[in-house]
Amino acid sequence: MPYYIGDVIKDEKRLVARTPEAFQLSGIDVRINARAEEADPLKKTVRLSGGTVIPYDFLVIGTGAGASFPQIPGIEGEGVFTLKTLPDALRMKAYLKERQCRKAVIVGAGFIAMEMAEALRTTGMDTTIVHRGELPASRWDREFAKLMLEELGRNNVSFLTNREILAVHEGGDSRLRLTTNWEDIETDMVLFALGIRPSVKLAADMGVKIGSSGAIQVNFSQATSIEGVYAVGDCCEVFHRVGRRWVYMPLGDIANKQGRTLGRNIGGGKAIFPGVVGAQSFKLFNLEVAATGLDEMEAASCGYHPASAIVWGNAIAASMPGAKKLGIKLVADRATGKLLGAQAIGEMGAVSRINLLSAALWAGMDLDEIAYLDLAYAPPFGGVWDVIHIAAQTLKKNI
Amino acid sequence: MPYYIGDVIKDEKRLVARTPEAFQLSGIDVRINARAEEADPLKKTVRLSGGTVIPYDFLVIGTGAGASFPQIPGIEGEGVFTLKTLPDALRMKAYLKERQCRKAVIVGAGFIAMEMAEALRTTGMDTTIVHRGELPASRWDREFAKLMLEELGRNNVSFLTNREILAVHEGGDSRLRLTTNWEDIETDMVLFALGIRPSVKLAADMGVKIGSSGAIQVNFSQATSIEGVYAVGDCCEVFHRVGRRWVYMPLGDIANKQGRTLGRNIGGGKAIFPGVVGAQSFKLFNLEVAATGLDEMEAASCGYHPASAIVWGNAIAASMPGAKKLGIKLVADRATGKLLGAQAIGEMGAVSRINLLSAALWAGMDLDEIAYLDLAYAPPFGGVWDVIHIAAQTLKKNI
Numbered sequence: 001m002p003y004y005i006g007d008v009i010k011d012e013k014r015l016v017a018r019t020p021e022a023f024q025l026s027g028i029d030v031r032i033n034a035r036a037e038e039a040d041p042l043k044k045t046v047r048l049s050g051g052t053v054i055p056y057d058f059l060v061i062g063t064g065a066g067a068s069f070p071q072i073p074g075i076e077g078e079g080v081f082t083l084k085t086l087p088d089a090l091r092m093k094a095y096l097k098e099r100q101c102r103k104a105v106i107v108g109a110g111f112i113a114m115e116m117a118e119a120l121r122t123t124g125m126d127t128t129i130v131h132r133g134e135l136p137a138s139r140w141d142r143e144f145a146k147l148m149l150e151e152l153g154r155n156n157v158s159f160l161t162n163r164e165i166l167a168v169h170e171g172g173d174s175r176l177r178l179t180t181n182w183e184d185i186e187t188d189m190v191l192f193a194l195g196i197r198p199s200v201k202l203a204a205d206m207g208v209k210i211g212s213s214g215a216i217q218v219n220f221s222q223a224t225s226i227e228g229v230y231a232v233g234d235c236c237e238v239f240h241r242v243g244r245r246w247v248y249m250p251l252g253d254i255a256n257k258q259g260r261t262l263g264r265n266i267g268g269g270k271a272i273f274p275g276v277v278g279a280q281s282f283k284l285f286n287l288e289v290a291a292t293g294l295d296e297m298e299a300a301s302c303g304y305h306p307a308s309a310i311v312w313g314n315a316i317a318a319s320m321p322g323a324k325k326l327g328i329k330l331v332a333d334r335a336t337g338k339l340l341g342a343q344a345i346g347e348m349g350a351v352s353r354i355n356l357l358s359a360a361l362w363a364g365m366d367l368d369e370i371a372y373l374d375l376a377y378a379p380p381f382g383g384v385w386d387v388i389h390i391a392a393q394t395l396k397k398n399i
Numbered sequence: 400m401p402y403y404i405g406d407v408i409k410d411e412k413r414l415v416a417r418t419p420e421a422f423q424l425s426g427i428d429v430r431i432n433a434r435a436e437e438a439d440p441l442k443k444t445v446r447l448s449g450g451t452v453i454p455y456d457f458l459v460i461g462t463g464a465g466a467s468f469p470q471i472p473g474i475e476g477e478g479v480f481t482l483k484t485l486p487d488a489l490r491m492k493a494y495l496k497e498r499q500c501r502k503a504v505i506v507g508a509g510f511i512a513m514e515m516a517e518a519l520r521t522t523g524m525d526t527t528i529v530h531r532g533e534l535p536a537s538r539w540d541r542e543f544a545k546l547m548l549e550e551l552g553r554n555n556v557s558f559l560t561n562r563e564i565l566a567v568h569e570g571g572d573s574r575l576r577l578t579t580n581w582e583d584i585e586t587d588m589v590l591f592a593l594g595i596r597p598s599v600k601l602a603a604d605m606g607v608k609i610g611s612s613g614a615i616q617v618n619f620s621q622a623t624s625i626e627g628v629y630a631v632g633d634c635c636e637v638f639h640r641v642g643r644r645w646v647y648m649p650l651g652d653i654a655n656k657q658g659r660t661l662g663r664n665i666g667g668g669k670a671i672f673p674g675v676v677g678a679q680s681f682k683l684f685n686l687e688v689a690a691t692g693l694d695e696m697e698a699a700s701c702g703y704h705p706a707s708a709i710v711w712g713n714a715i716a717a718s719m720p721g722a723k724k725l726g727i728k729l730v731a732d733r734a735t736g737k738l739l740g741a742q743a744i745g746e747m748g749a750v751s752r753i754n755l756l757s758a759a760l761w762a763g764m765d766l767d768e769i770a771y772l773d774l775a776y777a778p779p780f781g782g783v784w785d786v787i788h789i790a791a792q793t794l795k796k797n798i
Contacts, residue, residue: 241773253776253783261771274771281775290775351780352751356758358773363762372660372673374640374757376680376689377652381750384652 039206041226058228058266061203061216062259065196065234065250074168079176081191083112092191101188102126103174107165108193109136111282111289114148116191117157118285128158128185130165130178139280139291141329143310144345151287165190196250198235211237213248220272222262230266232258239275242293242340242361243302249276277361278341281351290354293341293361296331305334309395313387315349317379324348328391330357330367334399337366339392349381353388367396438605440625457627457665460602460615461658464595464633464649473567478575480590482511491590500524500587502573506564507592508535510681510688513547515590516556517684527557527584529564529577538679538690540728542709543744547683554684564589595649597634610636612647619671621661629665631657638674641692641739641760642701648675676760677740680750689753692740692760695730704733708794712786714748716778723747727790729756729766733798736765738791748780752787766795 035049039059046054067082069075079099081092095101104120106113109131121127129136129152135145136152136159152159163180171177174186198215200208209225211217216236218224224231234250238258254276264271281290299306308331315324326346332339342357344350360370371392377384434448438458445453466481468474478498480491494500503519505512508530520526528535528551534544535551535558551558562579570576573585597614599607608624610616615635617623623630633649637657653675663670680689698705707730714723725745731738741756743749759769769791776783 251776253774256783257771274768276773279773279775281777281780283777283779288780292773292775349751351775351777352748352754354775355751356755358775359755359758359762359764362768362772363758363764365758365762369673369761372656373761374675374678374691375652376678376691376750376753376757377650378680378682378750380682381680381687384655 036202039202039229041206041229044228056228058230060262060266061208061224061229061231061235062233063199063202063235065198067192067196068194069192070165070194072165072167075192077168077170077176079189080168081189083116083191083193084196092189095189096123096125099175099188101175103187103189104128105130105178105185105187105190106193107131107190108195109133109138109159110193110195111137111139111280113191113193114284114289115282116193117152118155118283120191121155121157125188126158127156128160128187130160130163130180130185132162132164134161137289139295140289140343140345141295141310144289144327144329144343147327147345148284148287148289151285155285160185196234198248198250200235203229203231203235211246211248213237213246215248215250217246220274221265222258222273230262232262238273241275241277243278243298245302247278249278251280277358279354279358281354286347287345288348288350289345290351291341291343292354292358293339294331295341295343299331299333299340304340306331306340307334307395307399308332309391309398311387311391311394313390314383315346315387316381317383320379326350326353326387328353328387330391330395332367332395332399337368337396337399339365339367339370349387353386356388367392367399371396435601438601438628440605440628443627455627457629459661459665460607460623460628460630460634461632462598462601462634464597466591466595467593468591469564469593471564471566474591476567476569476575478588479567480588482515482590482592483595491588494588495522495524498574498587500574502586502588503527504529504577504584504586504589505592506530506589507594508532508537508558509592509594510536510538510679512590512592513683513688514681515592516551517554517682519590520554520556524587525557526555527559527586529559529562529579529584531561531563533560536688538694539688539742539744540694540709543688543726543728543742546726546744547686547688550684550686559584595633597647597649599634602628602630602634610645610647612636612645614647614649616645619673620664621657621672629661631661637672640674640676642677642697644701646677648677650679676757678753678757680753685746686744687747687749688744689750690740690742691753691757692738693730694740694742698730698732698739703739705730705739706733706794706798707731708790708797710786710790710793712789713782714745714786715780716782719778725749725752725786727752727786729790729794731766731794731798736767736795736798738764738766738769748786752785755787766791766798770795 036046037049038047044056067084069082103126106129136148137145166179169177171186175188178185200216203216204210209217216231218231218236222230222232233255237246238249240247258273261271261273277292279292296306310329312327315326324347326349329343331341344353371389375386435445436448437446443455466483468481502525505528535547536544565578568576570585574587577584599615602615603609608616615630617630617635621629621631632654636645637648639646657672660670660672676691678691695705709728711726714725723746725748728742730740743752770788774785
């Protein structure tokens with residue numbers, strides 16, 4: 001699914017349709033509107049809704065994930081949305097236009113909530129985030145989350161904390177009225193952006209092992225516990241190279257890499273999926289936000305001895321006009337000095353630093369190496385000592 | 400010297416003075432306008448111009464480098480410049496202003512020539528580059544150099560090829576007239592940007608070994624061949640981690656790292672300078688240009704079996720508005736599949752990719768690893784398969 005979900009809202013024309021017809025032209029038998037109800041690993045068959053039974057040599061489970069939403073009154077009503085699939089986005093967009101919506105509420109404050117806050121606000125709607133906690137984007141340090149909050153404020157997105165939605169009702173002036181543990185909120189639409197859960201029913205029913213994360217267990221070849229049955233994408237686990245354990249991390253680029261790996265293996269080649277380091281990013285108006293590896297809590301739960309440091313620097317050289325504030329947080333292991341994770345935030349240069357540190361994590365570099373990494377220095381792109389060097393030196397001193 | 404030489408021309412106020420007085424306040428004995436004429440490694444003394452003799456325990460040679468210029472008639476005249484030191488830049492700036500210069504000629508087409516073309520053109524002067532060869536920036540592939548040429552053209556910088564300056568004369572309408580192997584060129588100033596050479600006379604005279612590159616030999620602690628004598632910066636060699644040999648690579652960030660390493664060692668600590676991978680970048684108007692590692696010729700001279708591929712992609716996801724063309728060239732070893740070098744060019748994202756690939760080179764990654772590196776994917780910052788992944792996959796197929 002390499003489309004940008006927020007982008008569909010902003011500009012539908014950018015959507016590239018991948019139609020079943022296109023597949024069929026290339027000789028692939030595509031059954032649309034056909035639900036796989038059941039699979040039999042002994043007979044090697046799949047039964048579709050309607051009763052058709054298809055035999056298989058290889059069964060690839062790519063059932064993805066479904067959006068989470070709370071079991072509250074009114075959740076099934078009109079104007080209530082989740083956002084996981086392309087049709088979800090198109091439905092939402094049609095509703096916003098047909099009903100001439102002026103007010104939007106987003107429930108949740110993860111990275112999809114952040115992206116959608118920008119997308120909805122950019123269409124001119126009054127946009128409010130309603131969050132159970134106090135700060136957005138819990139993966140990131142509180143200090144960084146506060147900057148996100150400021151960026152939301154600068155762009156007139158309201159952020160209501162410690163709120164839970166109790167029910168969705170028909171509205172008065174607006175189309176909907178949300179009752180919460182606090183005040184009532186009038187809105188024309190509500191989007192529940194509370195994360196996703198792997199869709200594993202088909203797999204579990206046929207006896208495929210489900211991991212402790214709740215997603216399908218796979219090995220480095222994307223094979224499940226049953227011979228001839230494979231899984232890729234948002235329905236399965238992935239190996240975390242820093243944590244050295246299998247985790248659930250449903251992201252589009254990972255799904256693509258797993259798919260390519262499996263395609264090679266099924267096609268007669270040999271490939272393994274080498275795992276991830278947990279790199280992730282999003283854009284929030286004028287902020288780049290990115291992270292990779294483990295935070296302190298995750299690191300400790302893996303048995304590491306984490307120490308961390310936050311350094312504020314400049315994405316470009318101090319001698320250049322127009323300073324670009326950039327925050328970097330590093331997490332490293334006290335026992336070995338190895339990098340365990342990193343986070344970054346700023347108007348520019350945050351994602352590029354996290355990508356670089358993802359390569360460092362991939363390779364198992366320690367802080368001494370990172371402190372002296374040879375980077376392509378020029379003043380428009382960073383200081384003679386990059387923020388990364390300074391962060392590594394700072395954390396090294398703390399250890 | 401962490402200042403941006405081109406920047407001084409554009410905006411003097413951004414220049415931060417590092418005065419001798421400031422050092423003296425901190426208890427360091429700074430002798431200005433004092434030339435070290437000779438050093439005696441047996442007596443451990445340095446003789447200054449004027450005859451003063453200073454004893455030393457540690458002698459640090461940081462004599463830097465001098466700008467190259469041709470031995471031609473008129474080279475010593477007014478309006479003729481080289482650009483290596485801060486005073487060079489200030490002198491040039493004063494001249495440009497006092498003489499109300501309208502035409503500038505830059506001789507040479509390396510990265511300093513490129514940066515200065517932008518700096519001089521930005522002040523509104525007619526700017527012409529005069530080059531012995533046909534394309535700028537010989538470190539980069541011809542295909543990339545052609546893009547630089549187009550960018551110069553778009554910004555009305557003239558580029559004269561296959562020209563050598565034979566003499567500098569007083570001008571007619573303009574202040575100077577340059578005779579070449581072709582036409583005469585009228586200009587108000589001329590800047591020779593033909594590279595630099597290490598200043599090693601003091602070191603060589605006292606018996607310090609000079610490397611085959613012409614710069615001072617050092618080891619990983621920055622020690623020279625004579626006990627108690629050290630060297631850092633543009634006067635000495637540096638270890639290239641990919642070529643696995645000592646090279647001359649006079650760049651500001653490397654000098655800084657060497658200085659820090661040596662400071663620790665002299666101060667009683669222990670540090671080694673782990674070397675470089677050859678990362679380098681510059682900005683040319685709206686283009687980012689960067690490279691790291693070895694090109695094919697360098698790689699072959701090191702005994703590798705280089706193969707290369709150029710891939711043109713997009714710095715941001717295809718679904719995003721405003722495509723940003725990005726070119727990546729990778730060089731890898733046919734025997735091992737290991738990355739040996741990379742080059743990049745584009746309006747955005749070139750430097751960040753080269754920094755990432757510098758970390759990959761540092762760690763000795765092969766193409767298979769790079770093809771599946773976990774990066775912080777989000778559409779505003781790259782495709783679900785980044786140009787780096789695609790380039791690695793493409794080159795892997797060629798090998």
